[in-house]
Amino acid sequence: MTDDPANSFHLGWEIAQGLGLLAALCALLLCLRPIRPRLLGARTISLRRHEILGWLMLAAAVTHVAVALSVDRTSREHLRVTAPLYEWAGISALLACLFLTVPSTAALRSRLWSRHRSFQALHVGVTCLLLALIAAHVVTTNRLVHGPLRIALYLGLSAAALLALFRARRNPAGTQVQLGFTQRLVFGRHSRLLLVLAALAMVGIVTLFSTGTVLALRAPLKARTTPLALSFPHEKHRAVNCLQCHHNFTDQTGADSCISCHRSNRAEIRVSAEARFHDFCLGCHRDPPAQFTHHGPVTGCDACHAPAT
Numbered sequence: 535m536t537d538d539p540a541n542s543f544h545l546g547w548e549i550a551q552g553l554g555l556l557a558a559l560c561a562l563l564l565c566l567r568p569i570r571p572r573l574l575g576a577r578t579i580s581l582r583r584h585e586i587l588g589w590l591m592l593a594a595a596v597t598h599v600a601v602a603l604s605v606d607r608t609s610r611e612h613l614r615v616t617a618p619l620y621e622w623a624g625i626s627a628l629l630a631c632l633f634l635t636v637p638s639t640a641a642l643r644s645r646l647w648s649r650h651r652s653f654q655a656l657h658v659g660v661t662c663l664l665l666a667l668i669a670a671h672v673v674t675t676n677r678l679v680h681g682p683l684r685i686a687l688y689l690g691l692s693a694a695a696l697l698a699l700f701r702a703r704r705n706p707a708g709t710q711v712q713l714g715f716t717q718r719l720v721f722g723r724h725s726r727l728l729l730v731l732a733a734l735a736m737v738g739i740v741t742l743f744s745t746g747t748v749l750a751l752r753a754p755l756k757a758r759t760t761p762l763a764l765s766f767p768h769e770k771h772r773a774v775n776c777l778q779c780h781h782n783f784t785d786q787t788g789a790d791s792c793i794s795c796h797r798s799n800r801a802e803i804r805v806s807a808e809a810r811f812h813d814f815c816l817g818c819h820r821d822p823p824a825q826f827t828h829h830g831p832v833t834g835c836d837a838c839h840a841p842a843t
Contacts, residue, residue: 546605547834554598554624555678557631558668558688560591565661565695585638592635595628608762608835616758618808620674620751627667630660655724658699659731665696666735673742674751677832680820685743692739696732752809761793762839773826779814 564587567579579587602609612621634657637646647653669692672679679688741747777784782795796807803810815838822829830837 543605543836544833546601550598550602550605551675551677553594553601554675555672557591557594557598558672560587560594561631561661561664561668562691562695564588564591565665566691566698568698568701585635588635588638592631595631599628602834606834606836608839611762611835615756616754618674618752618754618812620671622755623667623674623751624671627664627671630664630667633660634664652724655728659724659728661699662696662728662731662735665692666738668692669739669742670751674748676748676816676820689739689742693736696736696739700729700732749805749809749813752812753806754808757797757806758808764839766838770830774818 564584567584569579569581569584603613611617617625637643638653638657643653647656669689672688673685679685779792792811793807796803796810816832819829819832
C-alpha cells in the first residue's frame with residue numbers, strides 16, 4: 535500500500551464510480567427479473583430477494599455519493615444550483631431510489647396504500663423515471679460506460695429493462711377468455727398512464743444516443759458567475775499544438791479570453807462554456823491521438839481544478 539495522496543485520490547474515485555455503476559446495474563436487474571410469472575418464460579425472483587436487491591441498489595448509490603464527496607472536494611460544487619444537468623439527474627435518481635425502497639417495506643406500504651394495485655402502479659411509474667435518470671447520469675458522466683459500444687450496450691439494457699416492466703400476466707390455468715394487452719397488465723386503470731410514462735422514458739433513453747443531448751446535459755442548471763480555479767499545467771501539454779485550444783488566434787473569432795467568447799450570446803455558440811470545455815478536455819484525455827502516449831488519467835474534479843479552500 536502507498537501513502538501517496540494522489541494514489542489514494544485515484545483509488546477513492548474509482549471506488550466511487552464502481553459503486554455508482556453497481557447501483558445502476560442493480561436497478562436494471564430489478565426490472566429484468568419479474569417477481570410474478572409473466573409471458574416469454576422469464577425466470578422469476580422472490581419478493582424477499584427483490585427487496586434485498588433494492589436495498590443493495592440504495593446502499594451502493596448512497597455510498598457512491600459519500601465516497602465521491604469525501605475524496606474529491608471540488609465535486610461538492612455539484613451540490614449547488616450551478617451543478618450540471620446530468621448531476622441533477624443523478625440526485626433525482628437517488629431520491630427515486632429512496633422512494634422505491636423505504637416506503638415499500640411491508641409496514642409502511644400497508645399504511646400508505648390501501649390498495650396494492652395503486653402501490654404497484656406508482657412503484658412502476660417511478661421506476662420508469664429512475665431508468666431514464668440513471669441512463670442520463672451514467673452516459674453523460676462517460677466514465678465506466680465509455681465508448682460507442684459500451685454506451686449502446688447500456689442504453690440497450692435500459693430500454694429492455696423498461697419494456698420488461700410491462701410483461702403481461704399469463705392467463706390462469708383453464709381460462710379461455712383472451713384479454714387485451716392492457717387488461718393483462720397488473721396495474722388496472724393505471725395501465726394506460728404508465729404506458730405513456732414508459733414511452734416518455736424510452737424517448738429520453740433513445741435521445742442519449744445523440745452526442746448533442748449528452749453535451750446539453752453537461753450544461754449547468756444555472757450559469758456560474760465566478761469560474762472555479764483551474765490547475766492547467768501548460769508545461770505538460772507542450773506536445774499539443776497551442777491552436778488546438780486557442781483557435782481564435784487563427785480564425786479570428788475572438789481576441790479576448792475563452793470565457794468572454796464562450797459565455798457570450800453569440801448564436802453559433804449554443805452550448806455553455808462548462809459543457810464545451812469539459813467535453814473538449816475529457817474527450818482528449820479519454821480518446822487521445824495516437825502520438826500522445828503519456829496523457830494523464832481522467833479522474834475526479836480535483837484532477838484539474840484546484841481543491842476548494
